[in-house]
Amino acid sequence: MYAGWYQAAFEHELHPGLTPVDLGPARIVLARTPDGLRAADAACPHRGAHLGHGGQLDGSAIVCPFHGKRIGIGEQAPGRYRVREHAVLGYGGLVFAGWETGDGGPFAELLDKLAVTHLFLPGFTLPARVRADLVIENAFDGTHFRPVHGIGEDPGLTLVPGDRDSITARGVFVLPKSEWQRGGEKSVAVPFEATAYSPHVVVSRMGGDYPYVAITAATPRREGGCVIRFSLAVPLSAHEAMPAQRSEELYRYLLERSRAGVEQDLPIWENLIDVEPDYDNADRTVLAFRRFRDQFRSA
Ligand code: FES
Ligand SMILES: [Fe+2]
Structure with a gap:
């Protein structure tokens, strides 16, 4: 697969809590958390349930649908189980996810500028x-x-x-x-x-x-x-x-x-x-x- 920015969805395609999305072979989940829209690997690190199919958002964590463990999003999340987070850009109804991108870069800058003009x-x-x-x-x-x-x-x-x-x-x-x-x-x-x-x-x-x-x-x-x-x-x-x-x-x-x-x-x-x-x-x-x-x- 390729790294870089992908359009993960239109905003109107998102579910209220969690939305499962595939970027080619990569399975991710988009989460409308209290801190905004976040993207993370979809596989539960316990035994691989897809968090986007039946998982529940609990604050900024996801409760896995299989054994009910709380799965944190990102490296900094507390607790034993965490999933890798991916960068997200949401502008004017378009949602992009970055695979192995940083948060910024020229695409983010372009969208930032376009959003003004x-x-x-x-x-x-x-x-x-x-x-x-x-x-x-x-x-x-x-x-x-x-x-x-x-x-x-x-x-x-x-x-x-x-x-x-x-x-x-x-x-x-x-x-x-x-x-x-x-x-x-x-x-x-x-x-x-x-x-x-x-x-x-x-x-x-x-x-x-x-x-x-x-x-x-x-x-x-x-x-x-x-x-x-x-x-x-x-x-x-x-x-x-x-x-x-x-x-x-x-x-x-x-x-x-x-x-x-x-x-x-x-x-x-x-x-x-x-x-x-x-x-x-x-x-x-x-x-x-x-x-x-x-x-x-x-x-
Ligand atoms: S597979 Fe997620 S809690 Fe077991
Ligand atoms: Fe063409």
């Missing part, structure tokens, strides 16, 4: 029979946009040199003119920039008349494949300047178009055949993403 809009969930990292890699696959998504021209994706903790590519989408993107005759050039913060999360900034941020997360399922969660973050300034009905229409339009985009990718992803790839020069952004991804390999 943007409104988060939890979007849709889509299960897919594809490896999660391939969903994220898609943002770095410049030459697929034209054939798969019918986007006018090759976006000319180039890598933006940056730090080791994230990877960014930018380009320009030529989109058909809509009521939301003006200018030009029939089409409009919309610059975009995609930054992956882990093998499972990519944040895309779209420019144009109504700039917005798209957060795409793909979380591997234990049984294979992944769950795609898509959300928007829209600038508060634009949101406040628009009548409510108008902004609702815009968000619905953006979410519908994004979902349609993912649905265009699905038949390709779900029917991929395992071959020895024969990359060409245009695949360099994909290869860069794969090198970035491989830094996250974990036991």
